[in-house]
Amino acid sequence: MSIAYENYLETGILTASPQKLQLLLIEAAIRSIHRGKQSAASGDQAAASEHFIHAQDCIGQILAGLNYEGAADIVKKLAAVYVFVLRQLAEGAFERNEKKLDDAVRVLEVERETWRQVCERFGSGAAEGASGLSLGDSALVRNDAPDRLPNAITSSMPAADADSQLCHGFCLDA
Known part of the structure; x- marks a missing residue:
């Protein structure tokens, strides 16, 4: 992976809003x-x-990023969905x-x-979060994402070379 691409990915993750990080984690899990299914096959x-x-x-x-301090009933139901998954x-x-x-x-x-x-609807970048419309400030997603979050996201991203890793330890072999 080129250094420019690595920097692009790193910046995208580090500046992403909480809702965008949620989306990136879901996409990484699906990938x-x-x-895994292809490897098993x-x-x-x-x-x-x-x-x-x-x-x-x-x-x-994703579960670690849920904010249980707000609308606890909704968050508990959402957590149950992810526990099922x-x-x-x-x-x-x-x-x-x-x-x-x-x-x-599914x-x-x-x-x-x-x-x-x-x-x-509410914006996916850090700048949009400042508008007050971000769900990242709501009861669903905490703003203090775990330090390990970028690893989970980037380690399933396509790489130009199977042995490539993002700079600064952001990528684990996947």
């Missing part, structure tokens, strides 16, 4: 599940496991059960579309 169980674990990490980061993903990966993996992807695809609409 990782698809890659080709017989590379080690790579499949790595991809499924990465998807689980993404979901874990995490359970389907873990069981599907362990059992090599495509239906459970597909169920996880739920994540609905969430992806929801967060795309949120980003379109």
Whole structure:
């Protein structure tokens, strides 16, 4: 990966609004599940496991980013959705059960579309968050994203070279 592209990705993640980070995590989880299924189908169980674990990490980061201090009922329901996805993903990966993996992807695809609409309506960049319309300031997503968040997002992004890693440790092998 070129240094310019690495800098572009790093800047995009570090300046993203909470709702955009949520969307990036969901997209990273979906990519990782698809890659895991492809690796399993080709017989590379080690790579499949790595991809499924990465998807689980993404979901874990989503759960860690929920703000339980606001509208607790809504957040608890949202957390239950992600716990379901995490359970389907873990069981599907362990059992090599495509239906459970597909169920996880289906739920994540609905969430992806929801967060795309949120980003379109309220803005997906840090500048838009200043308008007071950002859902990042609401009860759903915390503004203090975990330090490890960029790892979960970028490690499933396409790389020009399989051994490439983003600068400053932002990318784990995926």
